[in-house]
Amino acid sequence: MFSRAYRTAITLPPLLWVALFLLVPYALLFCYSFWSVSPSQTIVHDWSLDNYRELFRVNVYLQTLFRSMWIAARVTIFSLLLGYPLAYYLSFYAGARKDLFYQLVIIPLWVSYLVRAYAWKTILGSDGVLNTLLQYVHLTKHPLEFLLYSPFAVVLTLTHIYTPFAILPIYASLEHIPRNLVEASHDLGASPLQTFWRVIFPLSIPGVLAGATFAFVLSLGDFLAPLLLGGPSGIMISNIVVSLFGAAYNWPLGAAISLCMLLLVLALLLLTEKLEKKWSFR
Amino acid sequence: MTTVIEPAIARSAKSGVQPLLAIRTIAKSFGKNPVLRDISLQIAEGEFLTILGESGSGKTTLLRIIAGFESADAGEIVMESERLDLLPPYRRRVNTVFQNYALFPHLSVEENVGYGLRVSKLSKDEIAARVSEALAMVKMTPFAKSKPANISGGQQQRIALARALVNRPRLLLLDEPLSALDANLRRQMQVELKSLQREVGISFVFVTHDQEEAMVMSDRIALLRMGELEQVASPREIYSRPATAYTAQFIGHTNLLRGDVRGNVARCNSLSWPVDLPDGPALFSLRPENIRLVTSGVGGADMNLIRFGGKVQNQAFHGATELLQIVCEDGLMVSVRTATREGRQGELHLEFSPADAVPVRESAERG
């Protein structure tokens, strides 16, 4: 139905833009990762695997990467633990207030990330709201130091930020479950708990996978929360990349790390896609 | 027309045997909307009862109350001396075949069928044996490992049936299970369902809006209208002796003749015939097939038959028979069903027997 001219007109401009502003930059990233930086701060196109060797040779990079993955894993687990029951409540129990509650879930999503991270900073500090509150009600005598500038603060803040990301896909997949399946399960003798584990949960797995993927990938690459709240022990892999593009001035090494992150994320997405196909029943 | 499969043994609600299920004065409203008012019904062991009604009549709600997915506002349901309505659905010995089958998409056909058995923790061997028995009964054995998404609608319907029956419930509820099938498959399934019920011997409660379907399959029909029972009787009974105007019109075609009775004579327009009724206004149901064309001449007629004449206004071809719309001189319109014959014209002479003019009650106006 659509003429060739029409199809060209709608395909070509975006294709060109994306090629120029996405494909080329990523290709450049790829190339940079094989180059190096000279002492005089110029980029040398010497095409070697040196940067990658560096990554594995120097402990701090791998350590930070694993710490980042561990933080991301914790964020994911907490987001799912907090988010799944809420999504379940929304889908099966909220009734007339479903609409309102859904809005309440998406509002934090779009409120500025910076605002939310900053909020935790003011709450968790040694002079912050939480500490002074605890002292005020005489639960503690001295400020709790671990609250801020620690991995704890990073995990807490990132969980706060990414839980809504986890809730939405889970909610969507729960909504897709036909209610007569729940009735059928009861009809056949399964109690509500049995029905949940045998019918509802298996059918919600694609949503859980999507939510987990978002939470994990987005927190893995986060650099703001660690900078604001992580302290020296809460540094994550993105912070290293940022400094390599800033003060530490080693673009090629930064590119190499970025490329590794990119590959890691792509591998995760591929894995999730395969798992989702296995668990999707349409 | 339709064929009614005769039960091998006549079933009687008055046989003196304890009914399997007793529904007593059940009422249910959704918000301000009364959906069921004062329903009382008994279901016998091994009977095929159809709850028949238009959409909005409350038939699905009644079924869901028996299954346990809704709770009634008033009344009780008793099965084998136990209050059924106090139990949650997963503890009732009642199973349901859902309208859209509600097969679990993430389980295979045999896992679906065995679901209820697995939940009640039977042994693996017992489950396997009963599942293959159930699959054989609905002729779906080759599809045991398939997923519901990969089998046709008719096949899904059989699996839904097997999944319910394998649990050996005391009562099987079927919520318009054939409505999603095309006409031919539907007719085939009606016959299969009926013989399955005979084979298995448990009571079926079948909900439908299709009166032909109800007549084909049921031992008894419970006609529901706006939340109240109009009539509960066998198909033959409900067809030939409808209790109300609504029943007469809902089940099959009929002519409703409005008239007056005076001195044991009923008068409707220019027609009159002897009746044994008190004086006053009266309503009669006369089935189109009970009005016959006069074959012999005017003389030699059976003096008991009432005769009249009219012109053919419309002729609808129904295959083996046709339905004629006749306009009489005084303006009375009747439908007449006769064997097919092309090109009926002019004045026709018709007759019927007074015994076929069944007196019916007015159907109450319901808000």
Add this chain to the structure above:
Amino acid sequence: MSDARSNSRWLPWHALGVFGFLYLPIVTLIVYSFNGPGVGGFPPRNLTLDWYRMLFADDAIWESVLNSLIVAFAAMGISLAFGIPAALALDRANFPGKALFRRLVLLPLILPGIITGLSLLMLFRAADVKLSLVTIVLGHGTALISVATTEVFAGLQKVDRAQEEASLDLGANYWQTFWRITIPNLRLSIIGAALLIFTLSMDEIAVSFFLIGRDNTLPLEIWGRLRRGITPEINAISSIIFVFSLIAIVGWYRLRINAEGKPETPAELVEVAQVL
């Protein structure tokens, strides 16, 4: 379902707890923007509007707000200008590399923003382009094309193809049909996408971080001050940002509801979950 309720009485409490977790920090922030002695210190006392007064007198902040607005509108323009045709192309055209294109367009959504940011930085470096608001606009525009594409694509699935066929049948050519029929039908998707893109651009940090020149956007201005130390002025501006985000997202949501009658997950999340 009436019986199920008794088994899970904890569910509503859990839900309440999670909502509390999500909202208390923001509420605390807002409360403390009125706090006399500044941030921290329980309980809040000496309520004052001083911090808001300071905020309104702060020129640098307002300049950055203006910059952010310029960037947001420009980015909106770019994202829509390329995102709408991209959605149409994905829906109606077959071309070599279509699968790659689809994934490529969605990548900035799921990849850490810094990767998109620094790879664009490399591009500008290589092309010898000076960093400025323009480079930020290009960055935001590119990263947010995917938002426009997914929203419009989802909206396209709901458009009645027969309408466009009817238009062609009645004599309109493709261009006319596009402006008279297709775009109006996509009106709600486009507005929804525009709102989202605007909001996301106003808050964007990761990509902007690398592409910034002399002029700050609002988030980066705030960020700079945070590095130097906390002032309650930041609470004030954060509270204002919260109010605006609230308005924007509730507006977006109501738009969606009016169109489809029931709440839906933002198309991006569904799309990414399925396509990638």
